[in-house]
Amino acid sequence: MVSLKSNGIVKKSLKVIKSSYTGWLFIMPMILGTILFCAIPFVQSFILAFMDYDMMRPPQWIGIENFKAIFTVDFREVWGSFRITFIYAFISIPVTMFLSYFLALLLNRKIPGMMFFRVLIYLPCIIPPIASAIVWKDIFAPQIGIMNRIVQAFGLPASDWLSSASSALMTIIFMSFWGLGGGMILWLAAFKNIPVDLYEAASLDGASKLRQIFSITIPMSSAMIFYNLINGVIGSMQMFGSFLITDNGGRGPDNSLYFISVRIYQEAFVSFNMGYASALAWILFFVIACMSALLFKHSKWVFYGEDM
Template sequence: METRIRRAGILFALPWIIGLLAFYAYPLFSSMYYSLTNYNVISPSQWIGFENYSTLFNDDLFWKGLKNTLAYALMQVPLAIMFGVTLAMLLNLPVFGQGFLRTVFFLPSLLPVIATTILWQWLLNPQFGLVNAFLEKIGITGPGWLGDTTWSKPSLVIMTLWVLGNSILIYLAGLQDISKDYYEAADIDGANWLQKTFHITIPLLTPVIFFNMIMGVIHALQEFTLPYALTYGTGNPAESLLFYSMYLYNNAFLYMKMGYASAMAWILFVVVMLITVVLLKSSGKWVFYQGED
């Protein structure tokens, strides 16, 4: 009987196991092997050892892509957390039309990336964009935004802050999970709104903040679609929007240097893993859970 149950369990799990091996395990180990070859799709691959990695470390575009990606992540992740938490707390207030307001703030995250790209290219156009037109009315000369190397990455960050709907939902779920007992006890002690926010809400929301931080870092370091659509894969102006994943994609599918791109993918994996480990190690000092002493 136990054998039949075990066989039935394996049979039910078999499609998932096959999918895991075919779509995760095989590509993973294949890319590891190809990173040590000069595989380029057209000609047979030859073993070259760590030559791809040594070439990468002397590749100026590799370092530029990595620098751009890290700079973007350092701007985008903290701002996404601050805006996301603030908006979630405002949307959690018991006001008339709460459900409608939540829907309005979530809707932008449902738009396709290409639609978002076209919209923001128009809004941030330095000649006739609405953003610069508004700034001009209040006496401020608007920057070149996407056409300016100084403002290109901040422009990209602004676009991503407009589509925070998914993370706001997670923050709202975290806020709903905080027990009202804490606030009732604080009311008895005479705490005001600001004190309750910084001594109850924010500390007890840190597990959710930590989760969104990890996911935000991973996503930011792999940012591809938005800058690629904005620059058509060029990374201009002056390669200020040449992100790591874009350069990886160009090497793989434009230059057909699959071995070189595989080496880039493994370096990105190591960078993401190291940053994630550092964040996990630091979480014990600032992440608090309900019921802990």
């Protein structure tokens, strides 16, 4: 009886293997990749956060020392980086979302040449960061840069832009406006999915264009608003853009551009404090996860369409 049962299991599993092995073979690269490049590093990163490892001597288990250092001795410095990152996120997310939405509304019309305008507005998003860095450093050069000539032509005072601690962060936010085309494209995609008959019905009822925007376009694209909001939080909390346009590896004048991601990079790949950097990375990850969870909790206003 027992042998018959085990025989059955063997037969059954043989059958499973026979019917499944082609599928398994096809997805084998993905399975291996997930284990090698996702699962193992993910676990290892967590372990590293409790270690002292400089890539020369073997890693040493030091318990919560890394976290202790971050929250005591280095707290002022680390908090400084978080503060800059938060300020950047809290200003740039709403402003960029609003402006790119406005841009999308403006470009969501069927007038001749619209595709051409969209392409040119999106163009800054595909330029290599290195090329942008070269041109930004030149445009925003203190005193003699062309941006100072432009603002002076408008009667505004010249600025030191990236070279002064008081204006560096605002300059970075200003620069990010050239990337508005990326958000705009996503909004346009969302607008495309709004049924046209809604607008037809509204204009039959005599609703003005402005009213249609507030009563149809904005509510119907709320899923995309939420998606962009979450992406904005994840993206700007990992802001790394100051790295290329400053002369000191992304710190900026008086550490005024020392975003937390730049700090993690410096700790890991310049000072080779792998354990300490991992601990910082996990703290950042935790902060991002909390912010996203908070947004999800307050997402009753999002409309996902009737079929969901």
